[in-house]
Amino acid sequence: MFIKQITNKLDEILTELMTNEPIPGLAIAVVQGNQKTYMNGFGVMNMEMNEAVTKDTLFHTASISKTFVALAIMQLVEKGDLNLHEPIISYLPYFCLADKRYRFITTRDLLSHSSGIPNEYEFNWENPEYDELAIERYVKSKKNEKLNFTPSEKFEYSNTAFEILGDIIQKVSGQPFEKYVEERILKPLRMNESSFLKAALNSSKIATPHILSMDSTYGPKVSSVFPYNRRHAASSTLCTSLVEMTNYAIMLHNNGLFQKQSLISGDYFVKMFDPIQKASWGEEMDEVGLAWFMGKYKGRKMYSHSGLDTGFRSNLIVLPKEKISIILFTNNDYSGTAIIWKAVLDVILGEKVERVKRSLARFLAKSLIESGENLTFEKFEQIKGGEIEASFNVLEAELNYVAYELFEDKKIDEGIALLKMAVELFLESTNLHDSLGEMYQAKGDRVEATRYFKKAIELDPTNDEAIEHLRALVEEELREG
Template identity: 40%
Template structure:
């Protein structure tokens, strides 16, 4: 058995075992090694209600990974001389205005690296979607009453709004719709023939979004709301399956050169995309922000990555450019961390496959909702040293918030009560519990 076949067998075995107890209904994993796809496979269910399995052709909502393709489109237009990265965005969208006069100072580059001072969106109107060609421009025009958080260029502050503006710039400078430009200039040359930003082109192949529910026991149920609104396409609605995401990763590992030798971007553009412009405070793996991409290190290796989360979906794309390695992971649930990617990276770098650990927080939450807090505490004592589980303090608060959001506030409060006993020194968990109970707490 050669090394690649051994790697494939290991991935199959570990991921099959992981999905037997994973909190999400469906998962797809793609692996690029030595600049070629060696693994692309779906696991679990695309829809928990219908029981349809995830396949390699199942499209997933990629959420904020969408932004990396927007940056590619902007860099293409810059190479063609249709825009300048350091020009003010009002030069390209004269109808763009904000209540804060400093909006005139915002440049294209600052939108790309999240230093524009732009606030983030709080309501994506997933429950009130718009589908028409004018929705993106209409959204940009609607920003008039808003104000900046800080002076443009001063601070890093992640903003989805900034990427909707960039999408509108792509449409206006290219003379076509944002979605058509991305399809013709990025997806088709990259041989991502089934990828799209339009839900109408993806509907019959899309995984269903799942949210946390207790309706039929602890687990995911199909969300009543699908995260689509055409005005938020640039920031969020790239739809792709696992094989296409591997092709996408290879193009970037090759610094813009596609499988058939076309150049999406020049090497010089990648030097700008992957330059660190500002510190993020997110930890070493995404310590700095480039132009859309997060820049950091993983086990001493240069790492370029982006993640995404929207209603019912999560995604993660990691590149180790100096090793010609990439891992793409996507799930049709928004309530469980995607932890398998780092274990796969470790396997690719060392040849040793660490345990794909399950979430102790989800395990105890499920136990609590069925048997109560005292039983969940006993379960924790039983498994607290079991290497098959990881335990992150912040995940308990996250799951409690998901339970509350989906109509199970009392169960969320019980989980936080449990977690406060597990982490008695955590002021964050005590504050979260107090907030859920509508109380005030002092340290």
Template identity: 40%
Template sequence: MMNTNEQMIAHLEHILSEYVQFEAMPGLAVGIVKDNQVLYTQGFGVRNIQTGDPVDKNTLFHQASISKTAVGTGIMQLVERGMIDLDATVTTYLPYFIMADERFRLITVRQLLNHTSGMPDEDDYEWDRPQYDDLSLERYVRSISSRSLLRDPGEHFFYSNISYEILGDIIAKVTGMSFEQYMKKFIIEPSGMRSSTFFKHEADEHLATPHVLRVENGYGGGISEIFPYNRAHGPSSTLYANAEDMCRYAIVHLNRGFTPEGQTILSPQSYDEMWKPNDFTGHGDESSAIGLSWFIGEYKGFRIVSHSGMDTGFQSKLILLPDTGIAVAVMTNCDYVWLNSVYTAILDSLLGLYPPSIKRSLAHHLSKITTASGVDSALKAFNRLQDNGLERYYVWEDEFVCTANMLFDQGNREDAIRLLELTVLLFPESSTPHNRLQQLLTES
């Protein structure tokens, strides 16, 4: 039984190093908070597979949708100052906000924060056509005038990145600052996030390179042709931070708005509002409800508040256990290896359960074999694992289908078809892989 932090850290370093060595991912960074203090930060793997530069304590990662928690914090700061009313309509602050049906006039700030506005989600972030000027957000808000709501405002949860671009624009208009400037002055700097920024050009020197799934030179990460940056989508996506800064950010929230230096970025009463479940999400126990910008749930009997992030070439996860003084931040410079098994292994270790290893993705293990040697070889490998070794992997049907879709999107149609053929064999009772396979076979 491990009874010291040093022993736990040694255990985590061993299983994390082993995981990155054998999983098909370029790099990983981990930050751990225990007893409301930074316990451990470490990087593994590489920032860039071409240069081989290692991930270290200074490496910044695109945090993707974790950025939304900073937006929520900013909105609540302005609520406390009397500059924003959560239940006021969006048009109170943005008179040019218009949509195609009249229901848009009913949308409130609160509904944007908790994803119950009825707003659709964005399907083109224009990462390949980025905007860099201060008017990017306003232009984006104006550009959605032809879109319609999916349902009545306040009716039900539906995750929408568009909502957070609108919130970012509200922050800018209410304060007279750019969104990024407000974040820097009132959240990033007071939280002690020394290297963090919402501006890509300020992060470039230490920024990890995004990787997407490739098979041309062997199965694994290839450098993305685009970087996920666009000031029109800054609020929903573009916080850049390293593991240590994310720990500092987590500590401020664990302390309900108080920094270790005694500053206050938000009152404890605002956390009562942010961390109160507003609606059910259907996302499972860990994020079963939505608060104001944070997901609320439970992990092995402990209350958690969290947010995850994924954009082209990056994934991230921030989890707080507010009643224990524990937080975990994990981030990777690829968008195809899911982080669930990583953060759960870390949480288990912090809670006194010490997994012998971090479970790897069966989907990626068998996909690698399928793309190299075919379905029969992958099926034989799976049968061998069933006899000995399957416990080292997690089995998630959705990941097989998602991986096939990624292969297809990268132009590897035949590999995608072979992987779906394997998935149908592995999950014969499921209609999802079968339907997707039929769809690809019938497409010209």
């Protein structure tokens, strides 16, 4: 396809997507070789202000930040200031855990999510820290934790590991983490408006985070918190725009070189993509190297990282052989993005793409909230009778996930209704039947709960979760006589 055809096609399918899905704002870029083939923004930065998203809008990128950490570490390795295989206590003598094995953790273990250090789930966005010692305090706060497994043994994702890497960068370089990245990575890439430090950003250009509202309407609402806390800078806090992130992609296409300036030599650049552990996160994210995930997309080698924090999602996809990169930012945390970047990539690869398919789960959930169960079941019967997969993305896991969103928002009847429709599409799903049993149990309907738990076990006699649910239900009935 010529660039004009690509631009027209992407504008067409992405405009239709924004009409069909509850997405506040979206930014998409395509880089081919050294050329920025496509950059466009859709929707708004803030639902309450209606300012348009553009290629200059700054988005919180969440875990894509980790790829910058890997680059920073490898720069220090190339310089001879750091050894990937040296225990990290050589650089952080105060680091300790309540587990003697911590002494064996290396920088390589941290970068490849194979340190055994438990993941972090409490980011305290609502109570952020802003000072330079925030990361060090965070690292020291882990002294009572134990490892989940022996270092180097296997893959297990850990945000905590990357905060420790941020502290290592600070101590080895003698600079605050954010300052080092600014001077050694962002400035050489001419990413002058990007930063890991929120205070350094142009606040008028920052997209606002949105979360899902399921009250009288189903869609985005402005989040009361922004996902920033300096203790989590290394794992999460890079904010950037399409116009600047595309420079990063060009550097990736050139093995560390950008506009004749080398950020890192090719020999050290390629080490980031050497597989270290089996991740088994699907074909596209089958292995992990130094922060990066490696896999295949339709037979083509692929490197990637995604991001998810309160109010934001992001994707960075690289086909190294073809030198194609896709960048996706959105200011909501609930919309599936894989279906979007895959459609964009397919257009670039010359495949026929009619549209970005709508999420069936979101479509039905929206209808349940805004139109009620009866009308939604009528819509579902009409959809089911046609070529459902031609227009909708029909995923068992997403239907189950969205049903639990409703359930957790105390909309049990709507969650049950969605799962009943899901079961009609996936008759042999033990997981969906178990979920229905759980929701009926929460509703207090033991008869229906028992029926669905038994069906889940009939479909899969090894479904331990359903077996445990049924056992607990029977014991509860026996106690009550």
